Amino acid sequence: MACELCEGTHWVCENHPDRPWDGPKACGGAGAPCPVCNNAGPDELPILPKGFETSFTTTEIMKPFLRKTRGGKRRT
Secondary structure (H helix, E strand, O other): OOOOOOOOOOOEOOOOOEOOOOOHHHHHOOEEEEOOOOOOOOOOOOOOOOOOOOOOOOOOHHHOOEHHHOOOOOOO
16 A cells, blocks of 8 residues: 555655655655655665665765774775
8 A cells, every 4th residue: 555645656745745756747846755654764764766876875985985083094
């Protein structure tokens, strides 16, 4: 059974949170995770929209950009 708020897409319109997000065909507002069925915790990713792509797929990719604790050199 699909969520009534987002109609099973897991995303709502940021400008109109009572409507499902319609991607590029939407009103221009960004998508936001549905507060009913896609409410992720602070350390969790929400269910991503179909076709979503990112250039960062794991924290391993981010490690060279992170500083060591206590002011150490950057990792290389």
